[in-house]
Amino acid sequence: MKQGNIKVALVGNPNAGKSTLFNALTGMRQKTGNFPGVTVEKKSGTFRIAAANGHDDAHVTLVDLPGTYSIYPKSKDETVVMDILANPQHPDFPDVVVIVADASNLQRNLLLFTEINDLGIPSVLALNMLDVAESMNLTVNAVQLAMQLNVPVVRINARTGEGMKGLKEAVKQVVERTEKPALQYFYQPKDNEIGLINEVKEIHHLDNDYVALQYVCQHDNFSFLEQPVRARLDALIEKYGFDENNFLANETIARYEKIKPIVSKAVKSEGATEQPYWTRKLDSILLHRVWGYVTFALVLLVVFQAIFAWASYPMDMIDAGTAAAIEWVKGALPAGVLNDLITDGIMAGIGGIIIFIPQIAILFALVAILEESGYMARVMVIMDKLMRRFGLNGRSVVPLISGVACAVPAIMTTRSISSRYERLLTILVTPLMSCSARLPIYAILIAVVVPESKVLGIFNVQGLVLFGLYLLGLLGALGSAWLLSLFIPRKEPSYFMLEMPSYKLPRWGHVGFTMYESVKSFVLEAGKVIMAISIILWVLASYGPGDSMNVAEQQVVTSMHTAPQEEIDAAVASARLESSYAGQFGRFIEPVIRPIGYDWKIGIALLASFAAREVFVGTMATIYSISGDSEDVLTVKQRLIQEKNPETGGLMFTPAVCYSLLIFYVFAMMCMSTIAVVYRETHGWKWPLIQLAYLSTLAYVSAFVVYQVLS
Amino acid sequence: MNLNKERMSARTVSHLKKGEKGIIKSFTDRAMSLKLLEMGCLPGCEVRLDAIAPFGDPICINVGGHYSLSLRLNEAAVIELE
Numbered sequence: 001m002k003q004g005n006i007k008v009a010l011v012g013n014p015n016a017g018k019s020t021l022f023n024a025l026t027g028m029r030q031k032t033g034n035f036p037g038v039t040v041e042k043k044s045g046t047f048r049i050a051a052a053n054g055h056d057d058a059h060v061t062l063v064d065l066p067g068t069y070s071i072y073p074k075s076k077d078e079t080v081v082m083d084i085l086a087n088p089q090h091p092d093f094p095d096v097v098v099i100v101a102d103a104s105n106l107q108r109n110l111l112l113f114t115e116i117n118d119l120g121i122p123s124v125l126a127l128n129m130l131d132v133a134e135s136m137n138l139t140v141n142a143v144q145l146a147m148q149l150n151v152p153v154v155r156i157n158a159r160t161g162e163g164m165k166g167l168k169e170a171v172k173q174v175v176e177r178t179e180k181p182a183l184q185y186f187y188q189p190k191d192n193e194i195g196l197i198n199e200v201k202e203i204h205h206l207d208n209d210y211v212a213l214q215y216v217c218q219h220d221n222f223s224f225l226e227q228p229v230r231a232r233l234d235a236l237i238e239k240y241g242f243d244e245n246n247f248l249a250n251e252t253i254a255r256y257e258k259i260k261p262i263v264s265k266a267v268k269s270e271g272a273t274e275q276p277y278w279t280r281k282l283d284s285i286l287l288h289r290v291w292g293y294v295t296f297a298l299v300l301l302v303v304f305q306a307i308f309a310w311a312s313y314p315m316d317m318i319d320a321g322t323a324a325a326i327e328w329v330k331g332a333l334p335a336g337v338l339n340d341l342i343t344d345g346i347m348a349g350i351g352g353i354i355i356f357i358p359q360i361a362i363l364f365a366l367v368a369i370l371e372e373s374g375y376m377a378r379v380m381v382i383m384d385k386l387m388r389r390f391g392l393n394g395r396s397v398v399p400l401i402s403g404v405a406c407a408v409p410a411i412m413t414t415r416s417i418s419s420r421y422e423r424l425l426t427i428l429v430t431p432l433m434s435c436s437a438r439l440p441i442y443a444i445l446i447a448v449v450v451p452e453s454k455v456l457g458i459f460n461v462q463g464l465v466l467f468g469l470y471l472l473g474l475l476g477a478l479g480s481a482w483l484l485s486l487f488i489p490r491k492e493p494s495y496f497m498l499e500m501p502s503y504k505l506p507r508w509g510h511v512g513f514t515m516y517e518s519v520k521s522f523v524l525e526a527g528k529v530i531m532a533i534s535i536i537l538w539v540l541a542s543y544g545p546g547d548s549m550n551v552a553e554q555q556v557v558t559s560m561h562t563a564p565q566e567e568i569d570a571a572v573a574s575a576r577l578e579s580s581y582a583g584q585f586g587r588f589i590e591p592v593i594r595p596i597g598y599d600w601k602i603g604i605a606l607l608a609s610f611a612a613r614e615v616f617v618g619t620m621a622t623i624y625s626i627s628g629d630s631e632d633v634l635t636v637k638q639r640l641i642q643e644k645n646p647e648t649g650g651l652m653f654t655p656a657v658c659y660s661l662l663i664f665y666v667f668a669m670m671c672m673s674t675i676a677v678v679y680r681e682t683h684g685w686k687w688p689l690i691q692l693a694y695l696s697t698l699a700y701v702s703a704f705v706v707y708q709v710l711s
Numbered sequence: 712m713n714l715n716k717e718r719m720s721a722r723t724v725s726h727l728k729k730g731e732k733g734i735i736k737s738f739t740d741r742a743m744s745l746k747l748l749e750m751g752c753l754p755g756c757e758v759r760l761d762a763i764a765p766f767g768d769p770i771c772i773n774v775g776g777h778y779s780l781s782l783r784l785n786e787a788a789v790i791e792l793e
């Protein structure tokens with residue numbers, strides 16, 4: 001038997017429960033969701049199989065793969081499956097494949113099983129979703145199935161973790177088998193295919209007919225084949241007059257002919273088979289011509305109400321808490337530069353971030369509930385026609401909705417969109433959806449500029465403005481998709497064809513964990529960046545080239561010697577900042593941002609926020625605390641409200657400036673990670689640069705219009 | 712598999728009314744038929760129209776009682792019924 005490390009791969013139809021099983025076995029937390037196409041790349045983990053007395057435990061490396069209906073990929077994410085399974089040299093090539101099958105739809109799920117079987121890879125069949133099958137009055141006889149398919153069959157429930165022991169046992173038995181049972185092909189090649197198969201087998205030293213057929217059909221997808229090898233295969237196809245499409249259709253039908261009698265023996269049904277009762281009932285409302293949109297609008301309303309209204313209570317508490325903490329530290333440490341850096345710089349910056357924990361937590365929890373319940377798939381259906389008008393696909397809804405949390409994972413989910421054109425458009429416009437990092441900026445500027453009043457007695461005006469910004473982002477995304485679609489040629493046809501999963505109750509533990517994870521990474525990631533930027537900014541703002549800062553101070557003192565001491569102090573602090581490295585830098589870009597209403601101080605924050613948007617608020621805190629002379633601890637909001645425009649003597653943050661900033665951040669692509677992920681997903685700099693140029697222009701022009709109209 | 716191009720007037724899944732059933736006979740588009748076959752829409756299989764999205768497109772059909780599949784009208788028009 002094989003000792004040491006065993007490699008196991010999870011393969012199965014989309015939404016069969018592979019990632020849930022992966023999590024149950026490895027204890028990891030892969031993303032799961034109740035719609036097809038959640039997993040878009042391979043992910044590895046490990047677990048152990050306890051050995052019988054005296055032997056070492058077996059270590060297993062488990063690979064979770066994207067779901068596929070067959071081994072012939074239809075979209076980008078699905079290509080990775082065959083790239084591994086067709087290449088025994090691949091580091092992830094499995095010793096055993098665990099095929100996860102949705103028992104409530106066994107016939108279709110077995111198609112993939114028969115294909116993997118014919119590739120000659122040892123496998124174990126895991127029957128999942130038996131509870132769903134039961135609610136459809138189906139009973140599956142695993143023993144019967146095992147006998148007919150000639151493979152170990154295990155009953156599991158990936159959600160509750162039932163059957164894991166049996167599954168591990170079955171994997172172990174397959175690995176420990178001393179002799180490989182003779183392969184029984186489910187698909188027998190036709191006479192006219194045999195010549196071609198034999199020639200490919202000989203050239204590539206293969207011993208399996210079906211693998212040879214895969215070389216013929218799929219060599220363009222195989223990253224392990226060199227170009228000349230592919231060309232030779234093309235020549236063979238030509239020579240034998242092989243018709244790929246015809247072969248594929250015949251193969252699939254032939255397989256189902258074999259599967260049908262097996263399933264009808266192993267699966268017994270009481271009465272007519274129907275989808276689970278609640279799924280039918282809910283769909284009759286949620287997919288209804290009229291009620292479908294009404295309920296979707298209600299869902300969105302609840303989401304916004306939750307993010308803005310419900311979150312405000314814990315947010316107020318956190319706000320008060322950080323202010324008190326800063327006050328305390330300020331008093332406890334000796335006064336000086338270090339004290340200012342810690343309190344006004346770092347603590348204020350971090351405080352500006354942790355206040356958003358409640359909103360981030362609620363946002364991620366609600367998105368998780370939408371995904372886990374199965375409603376996301378229905379949203380794709382009711383939005384498909386609308387999306388198509390703009391050159392997108394109903395499936396684009398998933399990236400757009402998860403883009404409200406963060407654009408980086410959202411852009412990765414586009415891999416399940418089969419049309420490359422629609423996928424590209426979706427990638428290009430997803431950053432327009434207002435992500436959670438924009439929330440701090442929106443919230444602070446709204447708090448400064450929008451009064452805390454209600455319209456019609458119920459709608460909070462600040463909430464409405466926030467809603468408006470999100471809506472603007474969505475409209476910007478759709479409009480941009482339409483505009484870009486005019487310039488990007490569409491090459492292939494577009495498909496929708498989406499399986500509707502049965503509704504499932506979200507797992508609350510899972511939702512809670514998603515919340516916890518998102519908050520943790522938000523605080524840690526943002527915290528790190530803010531810490532670094534605060535320190536760098538502090539240094540750049542506290543020192544200037546040569547003697548410039550002292551010269552500036554002297555000038556102020558001499559020119560203002562008659563003014564009251566307080567005014568002199570304020571003017572000195574401001575002059576020193578202006579002549580510092582940061583100030584000079586801000587001055588340098590000021591001509592560019594002046595037309596949209598910003599001064600050099602905002603310019604510094606704008607530049608700093610290129611690292612990550614959430615830095616904006618912290619940077620403003622740092623800059624205004626350095627330039628301010630006030631001894632009191634002020635929140636960022638109070639500082640912004642008090643800031644005076646040195647030229648007009650009036651307020652700096654007028655409605656025109658605030659709205660211009662808001663609009664700028666709705667459209668601007670201020671995020672290094674997004675640029676990096678677009679680069680990775682589109683394999684080059686072309687699209688991220690086009691996107692950056694387009695979004696920056698859009699942001700600048702819109703901010704310009706808003707500022708000029710309002711001022 | 713019989714591909715049927717000439718009889719364009721044949722009844723297809725896109726003609727079904729809500730709740731109406733039909734039996735799949737053949738497909739009129741190669742590329743789409745491959746995907747449909749893989750998803751379990753086989754000749755001889757019974758389908759039923761379960762839901763029509765707002766604006767009339769896409770639709771949801773029940774495939775053999777086993778699961779619900781959502782299709783655009785132009786995709787449904789590829790599936791000819793007996």
Ligand SMILES: Nc1nc2c(ncn2[C@@H]2O[C@H](COP(=O)(O)OP(=O)(O)OP(=O)(O)O)[C@@H](O)[C@H]2O)c(=O)[nH]1
Pocket residue numbers: 012013014015016017018019020021031032033034035036037038039040065066067068128129130131132156157158159160372504507
């Ligand atoms: N009722 C029930 N639900 C299950 C079971 N196993 C998984 N689920 C649910 O099925 C849904 C899909 O699970 P995933 O693990 O994301 O499916 P997947 O196969 O990884 O899907 P893709 O990554 O899209 O291919 C989730 O909502 C799970 O909670 C089960 O045995 N019974």
Ligand SMILES: [Mg+2]
Pocket residue numbers: 018019020031032038039065066067
């Ligand atoms: Mg998965």
